[in-house]
Amino acid sequence: MTRVLVVEDDRQTANEIKAALGDHGFEVEQAATGREGLLKAAADPYDAIVLDRMLPGGIDGLGVLSTLRAAGVVAPVLILSALSAVDERVRGLRAGGDDYLTKPFDFLELTARLDVLLRRQVVPQRETMLRAGKLEMDLLTHAVRYAGKAIELLPREFRLLEFLMRHADQVVTRTMLFEEVWNYRTVEPTNLIDMHISKLRRKLDCESTEPMIRTVRGAGYMLHAAG
């Protein structure tokens, strides 16, 4: 079972996160201060750590993070913060964080991102061919085939599909798509991502018998590999 450490000082938020992650099938440990989080993370190997940026007491989130990284803890760390400025995000990632989520956030967004972080460890990103069911993507020639039939995609559609294929069978949120595929960090217009997805869908569904990209209500999208 996947074990996640949540370092968050606000009891209610911590409980909500614990409940959401518990529902998702994770085993959750809580820590309310930076010191406690540090001790727990160092004593016990966790699969992932959710770390609040602002923590009371002597050591804040970034302090915990850099200490953990210096101590050789490699578990992926997702930073939660009320600070949304770009340099805050950069500072968090530079200190060794793997992802950064601004409060208030969606719990589905949190679990989706944790899934991606956990999967990133297992799947190497160096292959040149991506496969999901009958769908094939050649990263070198940018050729996409479904059951051997070529599908013509625009560059952005290609990148959209690539991201979905890399995270096949995982929930991918609209924010993740916007950040990774368009590479801008602002509040994304949700309906526009949906429009781009439906254009991509139309091209894929011409060839496939059942929809490859499914909408996960309230969360985002998922590409079904076993299609």
Next chain:
Amino acid sequence: MRLVDLPRTSSFRLALRFLILFGVASFVLFGFLYWQTNHYIIGRIDAWLAHEQTILRPLDRDTLVQRLTAHVVADPTFERPATLFDPVGMRLAGTPLSLTGATLAGMPQDVPMEFGLQQDHGPMRFRAVVHRRPSGDYLVVALDMDAQHAFADVLVNAFIWGGLITALIGLAGAAFIGAGAVRRIDGVTRAIQRIVNGDLSERLPTHGQTDDLDRLAIVINGMLGEIERLMQEVKGVCDNIAHDLRTPLTRLLAGMERMRRRAVSTEDYAAAVDDAILETKDVLNTFAAILRISEVESGARRAGFTETDISEVVADAVEFYEPVAEAKGVQLVHLTPEDAPVTMRGDPSLLFEAVGNLVDNALKFTPRGGQVTVCGFARAGTIGFEVTDTGPGIPADEAACVLRRFYRAESSRNTPGSGLGLALVAAVARLHGMDLAISDARPGCRITIARHEPVFGSPDVPISGAEFGHDDAAGRALAEQWVVVEGAGKTSA
């Protein structure tokens, strides 16, 4: 204002200080005048005494006695005494001065000097030259100084009275000026008190003059106008926030109450909860947009500034909004300039969002079959973005309003949107030192955000950023760049 407060007023004190300064200056001037006049008169007297001596001195004793005897008759009031004494001090001829031989012997010879004598009819002061003749006789030529002293007294008296009158007029003037200034200051103070008490429409009184106090009042009035405008804007924003949030919250509440009354199955509950989640997300999104505008306006995002290719931003925005244009049947055109890629210092995400908002806005108001043109341009020292549509356009009197948060033009009340889009664009533009301009494209509307850049002569300086004084970080970066250049110069030398 009471009279006792007068000495505490600054204008009265100033007037008083000038009065004292004037008094000291007058005193010095008078002293100088007095001294000069005196010096001149004494000089004239001494010259006359010397002249008399030179006339009388060469005469022999008998002629002298004769002349002096005649002189006594000609000068009965002893105004110009001239006397010949023998060596022991006996008067031989001339004015009967009560001088003794000892006194005469003790007097310096041939130089003018002053002395007082107790004459028969009272004390008198004389200025005289005593000459000892070879025979041992003393020839004294003198002049009565009383007239001269009386003249000096008149001069001093005139000064004292003149000074007193001037001082009185000066004091009265100072009080008058002080009282006038105090009246004006009191007026200003009362106005400020009314403003402090909450009447922001109050203005400081001016007197139609262009003196310093009036100029100050005019500047402060301008500031008050701006504060009043901002306060009204804040109030408007609060009202709008209240309205914009109350609507979804009311819907949320109504939905939940309905669920409480009617829902029978788990599916009913699930659907209602999903609706509630959507409504709540809407509320959170509105909040996030407000917070983002504040964040952008506070300048916190300058840290994310990099060299940004403006046509790439435009291309991405056009590509991103293409599906919307397609769905609406509006042609979305990206005008690409022929020249090399143009970069500017900025936050690419914010610029993307700003251009995106402009495109979104233009698409919203352009009817089917219309066209929206987007371009990033750099020409003649101006760099920026331009979005033109063929929609109904923005009336001139609404152009300024649309930049306000939550403002919705009357005609757009039924179009979905938060009314925050253009406010965010304006905030992003300000952060990048750009101006937002709305113009009439006949037909349609053109919105331009652009920065005017001075042209640099030196090729060493990148013509790219906000290094023109209003960006500290960029200024520092530029300074560091210069340091590096200097350092390199030293190394090569």
